[in-house]
Amino acid sequence: MSKILILGAGIAGHTAASHLRRKLSKEHEVLVVSPNRNYQWVPSNIWVGTGRMKSEEVFFPLEPLYKRKGIGYKQAKVVSFHPDGDATETKPFVTVEYIFGENAGVQEKVNYDFLINATGPKLAFELTEGLNPGTNKAYSVCTYEHATHASEALHKLIADIKVSDKKAKILIGTGHAKATCQGAAFEYILNVEKELVRLGVRDKIELTWISNENELGDFGMDGMLLSYGNKTMKSSEMVEMVFADRGIKWVLGAGVSKIEDGIAHYENLKGEYKTEFFDFAMLIPSFSGHGFKAFDKNENDITAKLFKGFMIVDADYTAKPYEEWSVQDWPETYQNPSYANIFAPGIAFAPPHSISKPRKSINGTDIFPSPPRTGMPSGITAKLVADNIIDNIKNGKISLDHKGSMGNMGAACIASAGYGMTNGSGISITTFPIVPDYKKYPTSHGRDLRKTFGDIGLAGHWLKLTLHYAFIYKAKMKPFWWLIPE
Ligand SMILES: Cc1cc2nc3c(=O)[nH]c(=O)nc-3n(C[C@H](O)[C@H](O)[C@H](O)COP(=O)(O)OP(=O)(O)OC[C@H]3O[C@@H](n4cnc5c(N)ncnc54)[C@H](O)[C@@H]3O)c2cc1C
Numbered sequence: 001m002s003k004i005l006i007l008g009a010g011i012a013g014h015t016a017a018s019h020l021r022r023k024l025s026k027e028h029e030v031l032v033v034s035p036n037r038n039y040q041w042v043p044s045n046i047w048v049g050t051g052r053m054k055s056e057e058v059f060f061p062l063e064p065l066y067k068r069k070g071i072g073y074k075q076a077k078v079v080s081f082h083p084d085g086d087a088t089e090t091k092p093f094v095t096v097e098y099i100f101g102e103n104a105g106v107q108e109k110v111n112y113d114f115l116i117n118a119t120g121p122k123l124a125f126e127l128t129e130g131l132n133p134g135t136n137k138a139y140s141v142c143t144y145e146h147a148t149h150a151s152e153a154l155h156k157l158i159a160d161i162k163v164s165d166k167k168a169k170i171l172i173g174t175g176h177a178k179a180t181c182q183g184a185a186f187e188y189i190l191n192v193e194k195e196l197v198r199l200g201v202r203d204k205i206e207l208t209w210i211s212n213e214n215e216l217g218d219f220g221m222d223g224m225l226l227s228y229g230n231k232t233m234k235s236s237e238m239v240e241m242v243f244a245d246r247g248i249k250w251v252l253g254a255g256v257s258k259i260e261d262g263i264a265h266y267e268n269l270k271g272e273y274k275t276e277f278f279d280f281a282m283l284i285p286s287f288s289g290h291g292f293k294a295f296d297k298n299e300n301d302i303t304a305k306l307f308k309g310f311m312i313v314d315a316d317y318t319a320k321p322y323e324e325w326s327v328q329d330w331p332e333t334y335q336n337p338s339y340a341n342i343f344a345p346g347i348a349f350a351p352p353h354s355i356s357k358p359r360k361s362i363n364g365t366d367i368f369p370s371p372p373r374t375g376m377p378s379g380i381t382a383k384l385v386a387d388n389i390i391d392n393i394k395n396g397k398i399s400l401d402h403k404g405s406m407g408n409m410g411a412a413c414i415a416s417a418g419y420g421m422t423n424g425s426g427i428s429i430t431t432f433p434i435v436p437d438y439k440k441y442p443t444s445h446g447r448d449l450r451k452t453f454g455d456i457g458l459a460g461h462w463l464k465l466t467l468h469y470a471f472i473y474k475a476k477m478k479p480f481w482w483l484i485p486e
Pocket of ligand 1: 007008009010011012013033034035036042043044045046076077078079118119120121141142143181184290345346347348373374375376378412413414
């Protein structure tokens with residue numbers, strides 16, 4: 001009998017738990033430790049953030065589902081890793097701390113045979129002074145709670161504007177010089193724009209995009225050359241067209257460093273220190289590792305064997321200039337090189353290097369997006385990790401036959417640009433591969449143009465809405481859920 005411990009119940013953790021439970025007999029234990037009692041379908045927080053969806057539509061409680069399916073669950077957070085055990089516990093274990101109920105604050109050792117670290121990113125708001133969601137008129141849509149607050153503040157502003165002659169400014173984008181997740185902010189600004197039009201206040205609000213990208217449409221992926229109808233277009237041109245069409249201004253190469261009440265302070269790539277004023281802002285924070293510590297049997301600190309900010313996996317982390325990195329540097333199995341029974345799918349693994357070209361301001365400040373890790377690769381990498389663990393358990397020896405690198409995996413990003421069955425819109429960008437392979441595709445900016453394309457229209461909105469229902473159905477493990485691809 002084996003025990004598989006999964007840390008985190010986001011897209012990666014929940015996907016891994018679901019597949020493990022379906023494919024392994026009940027003699028093997030599958031246990032999830034996660035601090036949030038709910039599963040949330042993060043992408044739909046965009047619609048919660050404009051008030052077009054209620055938060056209850058994007059989350060559901062984990063415990064009843066896990067009880068029904070035979071998956072163990074502890075509402076707790078992992079605080080330290082002990083992959084060799086310690087003086088009293090011979091098996092590897094992690095220490096977890098309960099955060100809810102009568103056991104809140106109590107710590108416990110939880111042992112395992114296999115460990116899946118799917119703790120995603122830490123939303124590091126504190127790395128930007130004053131960027132605490134709900135303060136200084138700045139909000140976030142990264143969780144359903146943040147998104148609910150954002151929607152309330154947005155609608156309060158709209159209501160105030162409606163009954164006055166006041167004009168207002170909305171600022172949306174990245175809130176840190178190295179923040180990622182530009183795609184989510186892009187989707188949010190388009191939805192906010194549509195909401196302002198719908199409520200008749202668009203002409204009273206100046207809407208501005210602020211981003212650490214050097215060019216529009218970089219998205220932390222070095223931009224894309226994509227097929228659009230029968231044309232080939234740069235993603236920068238496509239996004240510029242979309243913004244120009246909707247009267248959205250933009251500020252690029254901006255490293256936001258401080259937020260005061262309605263003021264964003266930033267430095268740009270020219271080294272200028274500037275400000276943008278706002279009445280409402282949604283700024284994506286920096287994502288960081290959680291700062292976990294690891295210890296050996298004798299309580300010596302071995303954090304460097306497990307973490308490099310995020311968790312170390314089978315990537316090539318050799319420091320080299322941006323021009324010398326290769327797509328082969330990216331991991332394929334998400335296995336920790338020091339401990340064969342530890343894996344980190346989804347956002348929890350440390351990326352080997354930036355995908356977007358690193359840029360510094362003339363003052364030496366790094367200003368460029370960190371690599372994005374979106375939902376589709378999070379699900380795919382979680383499933384392949386689960387499949388490798390299942391093979392190991394069934395065959396009794398370590399094998400890593402299931403592989404998938406972001407250098408040979410595609411991503412479909414559909415940014416809804418308004419909500420409604422007949423007047424919704426979506427901007428769909430499909431990229432293959434996610435990490436550009438400049439050797440294989442030297443003339444098309446590292447991507448296969450037959451599989452990298454953009455589209456704008458109502459169909460994109462329908463698809464995004466279909467994905468919302470399909471993925472919630474899948475996450476609830478309803479009949480034949482496994483037939484829905486990651
Ligand atoms: C607003 C928004 C919109 C997005 N839209 C899209 C989209 O349209 N398409 C797309 O592909 N991607 C999208 N993404 C990205 C996508 O949501 C992420 O790639 C995905 O959620 C990553 O999954 P994950 O499981 O690795 O991490 P997460 O979803 O962050 O899950 C991490 C889990 O770990 C838990 N955890 C945290 N700390 C601990 C701890 N100490 N111990 C145990 N557990 C812990 C958390 O509670 C959570 O359950 C969006 C992201 C945002 C923020």
